[in-house]
Amino acid sequence: MAGTTSFVKKLGNSVKKVSDHKSSSWWYNHHMRAASRAVSHRIPLVDFVLEVRDARIPVSSEYGHLRYFPSSSRNIIILNKMDLASHSKTKEWMAYFKEQNYISYAINSHNKDNVKEFLNFLQAKVRDLRRSMHLSDTHTTTVMLVGIPNVGKSAFANSLHQIGRVTAAEKGKLKQAKVSPHPGETKDITSLKIASHPNVYIFDTPGVLPPEIVDVERSSKLALTGAIADSLFDQTELAQYFLSILNLSHEYKKWGKFSELDKENQILNDHTQDLVVQAVRRALFEEIFAFKGNLEDENDMVQLIEAQFTTLRKVLNVNSDSFDAANSIVASKLVNLYRTGRLGHYTLDSLPSTYY
Structure with a gap:
């Protein structure tokens, strides 16, 4: 839109200056570089990858490192913060992703019912995987959350964990991922249990931006x-x-x-x-x-x-x-x-x- 052009350029150029400043203590620092390597190493080893994006920017919040891995039915795009985006536009984006042969799911990670519905959807995927690969009952399914900073990965992981606790023994032993409104707070890969019988664990990973954004x-x-x-x-x-x-x-x-x-x-x-x-x-x-x-x-x-x-x-x-x-x-x-x-x-x- 023409009326926004000058503001886009002004703000975008400010961001670009930061990304170009290689000595920046925040932009793609050693934590992000290390996280990027760790995530890339583990992606081939997990059963499912949930790429968490911001529903307000379904393309701009893409996790670019996934481009180096083949697309798979085990990769699911999570459009988080759907409560902050246009409802009609979110439906259009989900239809678009479906046409492009991507699986997508819109989420408000603070809505218990919405997260419970997704967990049921994910468990159905887990059952399908177990049947297709003839996995034993003792097989533990692993799910990795990936995404750029501040798209709500940790809040989503915590919600899945809280809703997924199914036995009394698990209650009271809640291990939470760190949640912050500030980007770049998650520094390590955290494992959380989200389902039992069979066991499903989710890995919450640090947010990673590309080394440079030219757009x-x-x-x-x-x-x-x-x-x-x-x-x-x-x-x-x-x-x-x-x-x-x-x-x-x-x-x-x-x-x-x-x-x-x-x-x-x-x-x-x-x-x-x-x-x-x-x-x-x-x-x-x-x-x-x-x-x-x-x-x-x-x-x-x-x-x-x-x-x-x-x-x-x-x-x-x-x-x-x-x-x-x-x-x-x-x-x-x-x-x-x-x-x-x-x-x-x-x-x-x-x-x-x-x-x-």
Whole structure:
């Protein structure tokens, strides 16, 4: 979309500078290099590989190292964080993967029923494998989770583990994978039991990015969804990119029928409170609705985003002597609201034009 181009380039180039800086302590550091080697070594040894992707970016969050291994019915694409993506777009992406002969499954790793359904699906696959290969009852099935940072592998592994405990003896001995909202926190391969009779174990692996990302659009999407550490670039660039997406979407139109807010009960210092979220939505809606420019024109888009930042500083009660510092605070809050789904559900990757 033309109105987002300048923001994509600006953010994508910032990410590229980080990836080009080989001395960076975060980007493809020794932990990622070691993890990449360990995962590549183990993939041929496990029974199933679950490639966890972010449902908001089904292609941009691809785990590139799997390209070095042949596609197999034992490889399953997990579209995690489906609750943050467009429901209709997720269905379209799953249909696309099916047409490409990939098995895919949409997941919200925090939804117990959804995870239980997937575990039943996986156990059916395990039974099929055992029958086709004439495996003994004592054979332990192994499943490996792979993916880029912050797609929710550890949260998914923990959910499978908790739901998969089936005997009283296993309860109370819960071994959890480390979960963090920050990318790159998992450093080692962790084994968790997710089923008994027969035994099924899942390996949670560290997130690994490619050594270099040259596509600025993909870089921007990875940054916005949190696959790359926020500390590596300006939060304002992230928020500007998100607002350019919001302004060209239909999500904001859902916010036009809000009743007058009870401002006396607003907790202005906590941007996650429902009343404040509603105030943010209302403010963004009114700015877009009142804007008379052409949002496909980048200069007009910049003008609208500047107006939105001015309004949000007031709505979020952000006071600072520094203009840049105030904008940075607003940006951080705005990005958090986007990432937690409070400002709508967006799928950033578009299906190939040849698919339609």
